[in-house]
Amino acid sequence: MNPHADHPLAPPLDLAGDRGGFASLGPAFFTRLDPTPLPQPYWVGISSSVAELLDLDAQWMASDEALQVFTGNACPVGSRPLASVYSGHQFGVWAGQLGDGRAILLGETTEGLEVQLKGSGRTPYSRMGDGRAVLRSSIREFLCSEAMHALGIPTSRALCVTGSPAPVRREETETAAVVTRVAPSFVRFGHFEHFAARDMQTELHALADYVIERYYPACRTAPQPASNAYAALLQAVSERTATLMAHWQAVGFCHGVMNTDNMSILGLTIDYGPFQFLDAFVPGHVCNHSDTQGRYAYNRQPNVAYWNLFCLAQALLPLIGDEGVARTALESYKTVFSTNFMAQMRRKLGLADAAPADGELIDAILLLLAREGVDHTIFWRRLSHAVARHDFAPVRDLFLDGAGWDRWLLSYSERIAQTDKAQSGDLMLKTNPKFVLRNHLGEQAIRAAKLGDFSPVQTLLHLLEHPFDEHPGHDAWADFPPDWASSIEISCSS
Template identity: 75%
Template sequence: MTSHQALADSVQAPLLAGWRNGFAALGPAFFTELRPTPLPSPHWVGASDDVAALLGLPQDWQRRDDALQAFTGNALPPGSRPLASVYSGHQFGVWAGQLGDGRAILLGETADGLELQLKGCGRTPYSRMGDGRAVLRSSIREFLCSEAMHALGIPTTRALCVTGSPAPVVREEIETAAVVTRVAPSFIRFGHFEHFAARGQQAELRRLADYVIDRYYPECRGGANPCAALLRAVSERTAALMARWQAAGFCHGVMNTDNMSILGLTIDYGPFQFLDAFDPGHICNHSDAQGRYAFDRQPGVAWWNLLCLAQAMLPLVGEVETARAALSTYEETFVAELLRRMRAKLGLQQPREGDGALVDALLRLLAAGRVDYPIFWRRLSHAVAAGDFEPVRDLFADRAAFDAWLLSYEELLALDGQAIAADLMLKTNPRFVLRNHLGEQAIRAAKLGDFSELQTLQKLLARPFDEHPGHEAHAGFPPDWASTISISCSS
């Protein structure tokens, strides 16, 4: 090898080229520029090859020290422009005033229009007495769930990687630090609009709305009232997201207005949970003493949050009646989208008048028996394929009630064809979801330096509808100790 060849081989291509900084162009009222705070002795915890490919990272990126340092916040990728954005919001239904990125820093935007954000990389002006750090436990949960939700077809921010450090972080106990690299087209929230509206900064409010419309909702620009069109589009995306959450049995846990994406994405994974037993009133966040964010309240809370967004946008929209009209399709969109998704879970291809009543009756049965939600749907899928419903009946204490429901269901199956229905159901009802106890097992192992369980979960959750023979335990009933897992806002 010549010296010129050796030199060429030793020069690494940049991790990411062609950075853009669209959000930064909004101006200094929207953010504070600052660098992440370094962490000592960083190491890789987990990474998503899927997101790396989406970003166009080089194949050897996980073997590169510059990547490890960049995604821990210890060094800046060339061309990035780190900043923390300011926003406000309602937390647990109460106006909290100014908030902002208290432990997240936006590195910038790639040439393909994806923003990269480091979560857990130190204090910002918006930390509100916090330490600006994230712990390994919560970082693993967010990393796994972001990618699991994507695989389920639920709109979400993505997660490129998690890095860890032995640096101590104080929560309920002393834990170790970690950083999640999050990826999304935008991290703009309802709270960004609320911030400028509350301060009477109408020029900035207008600039923000114009940016969101031009970048993410260009179809809204052509009408007589683009801001009203934006409000309607956000409302309908949010309604569709809520339908996906409810159908999947997903509880977010902290649906503050500052945790609501203007793009209708699932954002800010904290005390989330996928349902085990079907309990419509389940509260997954142990900080939620009043149950504001219980599972069955999520669609209503989203509507309340949209009213807050509409109030913030009123100076741009104009009349109150115009804003009301923009939100008027929320309930219709939610109901139609939820019913469509529940039909798919049941394998029903053709909409029929009695579908809603069939779904409602089934959900009442599941709630009455506290039937395991993921296992019920997967067993039902296999039962339709095999023509044997006995394994499903075994899940119900009141078998007579289930049998009565089954008669109505089988009549509809006969109309659509069981083979076609089974194929749809097995592609709709996952075998694997990120139950709390599965995440906890991966976290406990990772704290001891063993990331094998995390990697196993990644593999299963990336293809949740496949059978994955040999992993029956990951698809089984939760152990008794799962009910003792406590997840709060600090998680």
């Protein structure tokens, strides 16, 4: 079946194809193939903000024409779809060749955004998989991509989810779905590892030059490290990744599968598989049921990211030419992470400037939250209102150890007294979200969707697109998780 012939598409979606995008790197980097069609597609959810980003008309987005395109049953004008090849370390072990096993890049818009279908069928890199995604995981990725963007965290975006009654076998038989993902680039650490591991120096050089020219042009003129553009690239990626980790840690986000092939060269959050926003603040929490060793526990994420960057450094070493220079390029990671994490935490506390004792104040509240397993999101939101309203009783109610809370509050009160409390409260309410994509909220939306009711998906999307607003009448969506939430298992199977 040729999807190009069956559903010819006129603009508005016009992709640039090979005109200077990833495909210009040549056939060593990808395989050309069309998505595999799905029967009886239907809409599950649409992000109007991403549609506007792509300059897609709302009426067209609601059409059958668009539905066919974003299910993989038709291809847009200018599109020459492809799946890219990469390698990587998975759970700390070299896995060899991987690649887009169920993702197909439709092309790039004239504004430089890549449009990719996830769940669009088998590719040469599927490794015995079916190339499909299920409704469950697709809804989670769609919602979380947009939630993270609204929180100000670098991420790929999600335009829409479409579903199909086509069966997909996982732990049980589920139904198929396709997520349309959007990002400036889906190049990963694993792309560099792939060509370095095969001693394909020409391709490695071409990939690095492409990334520098397109996304890091300042690396060509960077004075450090050692006036080496490839070392400067490594340093820039390290610093973006450090900033991303600071965002994750501050908001309580667990990625769940931080393999090198899931790490963006642009410092974006990508590949939402098993993930979770913390309910109780448990630093050692492991959200991925498949992660039996706890490698990607919440509190290990910053160090894992650094380990992944070291793998990237090894891949780039043939271009950098000096191991010492490569190590120097990684040195700023810990400083940038620490600086950005402290800045994020000060904002969460309503502190517009820095003071010497802030580190002790932050460490003390994190230890107290961890000792009692206090709900992470609710604590920070209540603290925000407490500062704004000068009433800390609702926050104290979260702690069994009232005396411990009182001691910390005394120190915090002395510190916050140095600020304008109205401004501090306003800063906190714009920093500490009321709504995050908790596992049980996603699960409720998924259960409804499986019964054909997609309204909870759209309601949740609206709340997550404006996570700092109060949304009167929706307080239940920001309440404590029900007891059954702790039994939800999220794994790599999607």
